Amino acid sequence: xxxxxxxxxxxxxxxxxxxxxxGKSTLIxxxxxxxxxxxxxxxxxxxxxxxxxxxxxxxxxxxLISQHFALVDTFTVKENLRLAGVDVKTAVKIGEEIGIEIxxxxxxxxxxxxxxxxxxxxxxxxxxSEILLMDExxxxxxxxxxxxxxxxxxxxxxxxxxxxxxxxxxREAVEVSDRITVLRRGRRVGVYERPFxxxxxxxxxxxxxxxxxxxxxxxxxxxxxxxxxxxGERVKRVNIELxxxxxxxxxxxxxxxxxxxxxxxSGFRRPKSGKVFIDGEDVTGKPFHEFLRRGVxxxxxxxxxxxxxxxxxxxNFKIRCAKGCMEKLAEAKKILDIDFPSPHIKAAALSxxxxxxxxxxxxxxxxxxxxLVASYPTRGLDVDTTEKFYTLVRSVVKGGAVVSLEDVxxxxxxxxxxxxxxxxxxVASFTPPFDVDEIAEAMTT
Amino acid sequence: xxxxxxxxxxxxxxxxxxLGSLATVVLIVFLLTGxxxxxxxxxxxxxxxxxxxxxxxxxxxxxxGVVSYRAGLWNIGQEGQAIIGALAAISxxxxxxxxxxxxxxAGGWVLIPAALRAVMNxxxxxxxxxxxxxxxxxxxxxxxxxxxDPAKRGFVVTxxxxxxxxxxxxxxxxxxxxxxxxxxxxxxxxxxxLLSAGEDVVxxxxxxxxxxxxxxLGLSGVFAGIGxxxxxxxxxxxxxxxxxxxxxxxxxxxxxxxxxxxLHPLGAVAASLYIAWLYVxxxxxxxxxxxxxxANALVGTAMAWGLAGYTMYRYKLIWR
Numbered sequence: 001x002x003x004x005x006x007x008x009x010x011x012x013x014x015x016x017x018x019x020x021x022x023g024k025s026t027l028i029x030x031x032x033x034x035x036x037x038x039x040x041x042x043x044x045x046x047x048x049x050x051x052x053x054x055x056x057x058x059x060x061x062x063x064l065i066s067q068h069f070a071l072v073d074t075f076t077v078k079e080n081l082r083l084a085g086v087d088v089k090t091a092v093k094i095g096e097e098i099g100i101e102i103x104x105x106x107x108x109x110x111x112x113x114x115x116x117x118x119x120x121x122x123x124x125x126x127x128x129s130e131i132l133l134m135d136e137x138x139x140x141x142x143x144x145x146x147x148x149x150x151x152x153x154x155x156x157x158x159x160x161x162x163x164x165x166x167x168x169x170x171r172e173a174v175e176v177s178d179r180i181t182v183l184r185r186g187r188r189v190g191v192y193e194r195p196f197x198x199x200x201x202x203x204x205x206x207x208x209x210x211x212x213x214x215x216x217x218x219x220x221x222x223x224x225x226x227x228x229x230x231x232g233e234r235v236k237r238v239n240i241e242l243x244x245x246x247x248x249x250x251x252x253x254x255x256x257x258x259x260x261x262x263x264x265x266s267g268f269r270r271p272k273s274g275k276v277f278i279d280g281e282d283v284t285g286k287p288f289h290e291f292l293r294r295g296v297x298x299x300x301x302x303x304x305x306x307x308x309x310x311x312x313x314x315x316n317f318k319i320r321c322a323k324g325c326m327e328k329l330a331e332a333k334k335i336l337d338i339d340f341p342s343p344h345i346k347a348a349a350l351s352x353x354x355x356x357x358x359x360x361x362x363x364x365x366x367x368x369x370x371x372l373v374a375s376y377p378t379r380g381l382d383v384d385t386t387e388k389f390y391t392l393v394r395s396v397v398k399g400g401a402v403v404s405l406e407d408v409x410x411x412x413x414x415x416x417x418x419x420x421x422x423x424x425x426x427v428a429s430f431t432p433p434f435d436v437d438e439i440a441e442a443m444t445t
Numbered sequence: 446x447x448x449x450x451x452x453x454x455x456x457x458x459x460x461x462x463x464l465g466s467l468a469t470v471v472l473i474v475f476l477l478t479g480x481x482x483x484x485x486x487x488x489x490x491x492x493x494x495x496x497x498x499x500x501x502x503x504x505x506x507x508x509x510g511v512v513s514y515r516a517g518l519w520n521i522g523q524e525g526q527a528i529i530g531a532l533a534a535i536s537x538x539x540x541x542x543x544x545x546x547x548x549x550x551a552g553g554w555v556l557i558p559a560a561l562r563a564v565m566n567x568x569x570x571x572x573x574x575x576x577x578x579x580x581x582x583x584x585x586x587x588x589x590x591x592x593x594d595p596a597k598r599g600f601v602v603t604x605x606x607x608x609x610x611x612x613x614x615x616x617x618x619x620x621x622x623x624x625x626x627x628x629x630x631x632x633x634x635x636x637x638x639l640l641s642a643g644e645d646v647v648x649x650x651x652x653x654x655x656x657x658x659x660x661x662l663g664l665s666g667v668f669a670g671i672g673x674x675x676x677x678x679x680x681x682x683x684x685x686x687x688x689x690x691x692x693x694x695x696x697x698x699x700x701x702x703x704x705x706x707x708l709h710p711l712g713a714v715a716a717s718l719y720i721a722w723l724y725v726x727x728x729x730x731x732x733x734x735x736x737x738x739x740a741n742a743l744v745g746t747a748m749a750w751g752l753a754g755y756t757m758y759r760y761k762l763i764w765r
């Protein structure tokens with residue numbers, strides 16, 4: 001975040017638009033007291049405030065509606081409201097004012113994501129919040145729920161609330177906002193007022209991104225891996241092909257079924273239907289160790305699936321290492337620049353980035369897999385390590401790699417082919433030369 | 446007040462827990478006896494052979510705790526598995542046969558909760574506890590029926606289990622300890638420990654979680670069963686069960702030793718010596734006229750300290 005100015009008025013919906021990694025969430029975290037800014041100041045009703053914590057933010061009348069709901073699943077909505085110190089009658093009244101019916105007697109686990117979100121909104125209003133920060137509120141909603149939410153947001157503004165609406169979907173921002181601020185790489189590109197020009201906004205979000213590497217997988221061979229008509233819990237009709245020497249990116253906004261898709265592709269989960277072929281051989285439904293045997297490596301989004309955090313780094317390394325593990329680990333430590341004081345220290349004591357490096361060392365460097373299936377492998381890694389990851393993929397993966405990413409820039413820069421995923425379905429596929437606008441468009445529809 | 450996970454867990458807290466437990470015991474003994482001389486006598490007087498006997502039994506049962514808890518599985522039915530082991534020993538003719546059949550019988554017994562957990566994900570803490578209660582009834586049935594000693598007319602007692610010398614029993618403990626230590630250096634042992642991080646991790650490592658659940662709980666049961674057999678076989682006299690004396694309490698002592706020993710096989714066996722000493726102290730107190738349940742109370746405080754040690758090892762307490 002670099003010298004960003006941002007303001008929101010009473011009765012205004014202010015859209016905060018930007019690509020993943022643009023700094024939207026960081027800005028929200030600063031406004032909500034999760035982080036404290038290194039410089040600059042925050043003014044509330046013209047008075048300078050230092051927001052020390054989320055609790056402090058709440059006491060100042062600022063609420064955050066995020067994708068992580070502060071609701072207890074095994075309690076009813078009514079119990080949850082009471083738990084939050086909200087008067088149930090007031091909540092119902094507020095709900096009526098903005099056209100939200102609150103299912104008081106339902107348990108939270110019975111609610112749809114949209115319903116949970118509405119309960120959170122009412123909760124925030126019942127606590128007399130004047131400023132509502134909504135961080136990607138539509139990310140997990142279906143189209144009908146999105147529509148309902150947008151109209152609720154408009155009504156909030158009509159009530160005189162100040163709403164900050166974070167999104168990366170241009171259409172939504174245009175539909176709901178009075179003003180739109182576009183962020184890119186931690187800087188403010190501009191503030192736009194009605195009437196909005198979608199072309200201009202798109203340009204602002206992605207300007208100058210279309211720098212592509214000159215060389216990529218130069219010798220791409222035949223198909224080595226194929227998924228046909230794959231269905232899972234959230235994944236629908238997925239067809240994916242991987243050729244020798246290829247790096248395929250599955251691109252999409254987080255939470256669109258990528259994690260499950262990667263688990264299905266790697267054989268870690270069994271698909272409900274559909275088929276998976278490795279080198280033309282049907283391996284659908286085979287146990288995961290069979291996929292391992294055929295040289296599949298899987299880097300899950302949830303690292304705790306691949307690392308036993310209570311066990312030592314060495315023990316974790318031994319999951320794939322049979323002989324001379326101490327020496328090999330020392331070598332990997334040097335090559336990948338992994339920071340740990342002793343191989344006997346618990347994996348939990350390592351930072352997230354270093355845990356990821358241990359995984360890369362074990363699953364890529366040590367195993368030299370045939371096929372790599374990785375879920376957001378570079379999330380949380382610094383630039384240098386990200387570069388190392390791709391170098392490693394190009395140098396040690398013998399067949400090809402399928403990687404899910406959420407960053408268009410990164411995908412365009414690295415991929416030999418891009419599949420765009422939305423709501424569990426592959427909605428488009430692209431081959432070079434890539435057109436960033438077209439890809440971004442596919443991601444947001 | 447809340448617990449925050451430590452970045453670098455410190456094994457020092459197990460020593461703190463040990464000292465805390467020791468202090469608690471000394472204090473309790475002093476409060477119960479009321480005078481220094483009796484307290485000192487209760488704390489220091491012991492028969493080496495007797496202490497060793499308790500140590501060996503608790504040590505073997507503590508290994509049952511280690512293999513189960515290190516796999517993240519809550520076998521708390523060691524008492525019941527020990528009873529089944531003792532019954533198997535009673536029905537055997539030679540010490541070797543007794544140990545082997547105790548291992549088999551208790552291993553089979555624990556397969557009920559193990560299979561329920563592996564196949565239907567039913568919580569093993571509940572089922573091992575319940576099967577422990579069932580074991581008492583099963584034992585009473587055998588005492589009155591199939592294993593009743595017809596020679597002892599008028600008394601409802603079982604036949605006598607074969608005798609095993611303390612030396613053999615201690616050798617067996619060393620053997621089992623070495624087995625666990627070596628097991629943990631193998632791939633199978635590593636995968637068993639991975640289970641504590643979740644079934645997904647085992648699957649990720651290329652193993653079948655259900656098999657490892659069966660193996661870890663089964664092994665735990667085998668150890669507890671052998672412990673139960675050794676308990677009855679190492680007695681100098683009265684190597685039988687009566688209706689009133691089915692349960693001996695060594696299952697609980699083994700669990701305490703496992704926790705107090707930091708769930709490390711060597712630590713658990715070392716802690717077993719301490720638990721055995723507590724047991725002897727409790728017996729001394731009983732001789733001095735205090736209630737018999739003092740033994741359980743003393744071991745109970747040790748167990749509480751053991752868990753406290755584990756908690757302090759992993760978490761730090763923040764007072765706000």
